Amino acid sequence: MIDINWSVVLNHSVTMMVAYVLAFPIAWNRESETKSAGIRTFPLVSIASCGFVLIAMDIFNEPGAQARIIDGIITGIGFIGGGAILKNGSSVTGLATAASIWGTAAIGIAVGTHRLEIALLLSIVTFITLQVMSKVKSKVPENEDRCDNDS
Known part of the structure; x- marks a missing residue:
């Protein structure tokens, strides 16, 4: 029979x-x-x-092993974010979405490592940047050579 530690389940669920x-x-x-x-x-x-x-924190006692898991997350999410970037002629879109995906992974990593202050700050700054800067960006004159077309 599987021995389930319900306090760990609750802690991980909340996290x-x-x-x-x-x-x-x-x-x-x-x-x-x-x-x-x-x-x-x-x-x-x-x-x-x-x-x-x-999972990494629970099964690996060695910080180096935990760091390798985080490194894998960062690399994998970079690959997923790359899928959000589209090039059409000289126009490139999806850069802000790709960066936001990467930032969202950082939020998850920060929460998982119990660095809630970092996670909260990442969430707030990313949201404000997306909300406010899209309005600011609409005021900037268009430049055909610019690659940041994702607001």
Whole structure:
């Protein structure tokens, strides 16, 4: 029979829900802007990143092993973010969405390592940047050579 430590289950459940909730404003922004990733993607990236970190912390006592798991998350999420970037002639879109996916993984990693202050700051700054800078960006004259076309 499997021995389940219910206090650990509760602790991990709460931790992963914090990662989910902190990613939600970013997801809402991307969804409302009808970007390629949105309301489902961002919370899933955050909660999965958090889950991988929690697993690593539970099964590896060595910080080096935990760091390798985090390194793998960062690399893997970079690959997923790359899928959000589209090039059409001289126009490139999806850069802000890709960066937001990467930032959302960082939120999950921060929550998983119990660095809630970092996770909260990442969530707030990313959301504000997406909300405010899209309005600022609309005031900037268009430049054909610029690659940051994803608001």
